Amino acid sequence: MTKLNFKFIFQNAFDSFKVFETIPIEISGILIEGHSKTIWQTLNHLIKWREFQILKIADIEKKNDFIESESWITELEPKNPNDWKKKISIFKSQSEQIENQIKNLDLSDLRLEEKLKLIQDSSTHLSFHLGEIILIARQKNKYPQPNEMNEFLAE
Numbered sequence: 593m594t595k596l597n598f599k600f601i602f603q604n605a606f607d608s609f610k611v612f613e614t615i616p617i618e619i620s621g622i623l624i625e626g627h628s629k630t631i632w633q634t635l636n637h638l639i640k641w642r643e644f645q646i647l648k649i650a651d652i653e654k655k656n657d658f659i660e661s662e663s664w665i666t667e668l669e670p671k672n673p674n675d676w677k678k679k680i681s682i683f684k685s686q687s688e689q690i691e692n693q694i695k696n697l698d699l700s701d702l703r704l705e706e707k708l709k710l711i712q713d714s715s716t717h718l719s720f721h722l723g724e725i726i727l728i729a730r731q732k733n734k735y736p737q738p739n740e741m742n743e744f745l746a747e
Contacts, residue, residue: 602691602694602711602715605711605715606687606690606691606714606715606718608683608687608718608722609722609726609741609745610744610745611722611725611726611729611735612635612680612683612684613680614729614734614735615631615725615729615734615735616734617669617670617673617676619631619728619729619732619734620632620635620669620670620676621668621669621670622669622728622732623668624727624728624731624732627724627727627728629664629724630668630669630728631725631728631729632665632667632668632669632670632676633664633665633667633668634721634724634725635679635680635683635725636663636664636665636679637663637664637665637721638683638717638718638721639679639682639683639686640663641658641663641714641717642683642686642690642714642718643686644656644658645690645710645711645713645714646686646689646690646693648710649690649693649707649710649711650693652703652706652707652710653703690711690714693707693711694711
């Protein structure tokens with residue numbers, strides 16, 4: 593079995609830029625003008641999307657449809673700090689699962705291209721929503737500005 597080394601290619605593809613480690617629960621449920629969802633809703637959507645992607649990569653042949661509209665919760669904010677921490681923990685665990693799936697890709701896999709496409713889609717989707725979350729957090733002065741990012745990420 594030949595393994596692919598995606599360490600370089602996907603090196604930062606699932607980096608969350610310390611978003612959830614930084615954002616306080618107090619702003620997770622704030623709906624900002626011009627945005628249709630809160631940080632809390634977006635985090636929950638990401639978890640559902642990533643769960644679908646992880647399952648699909650693990651069993652590419654299984655018919656598994658993702659219904660976007662069903663992936664968004666109506667609750668604007670977490671009920672308590674434990675809910676917030678639990679979801680962040682799930683999100684981090686999913687990142688590890690995806691990284692492990694990438695490490696275990698095999699060149700002889702006849703469905704490799706489909707799996708790589710799912711991984712690319714997952715990374716792009718994550719980047720899009722992280723950008724939304726960062727914009728909301730910056731509007732509330734709870735995330736570093738672009739000129740502060742290098743120092744912030746080096747901490």
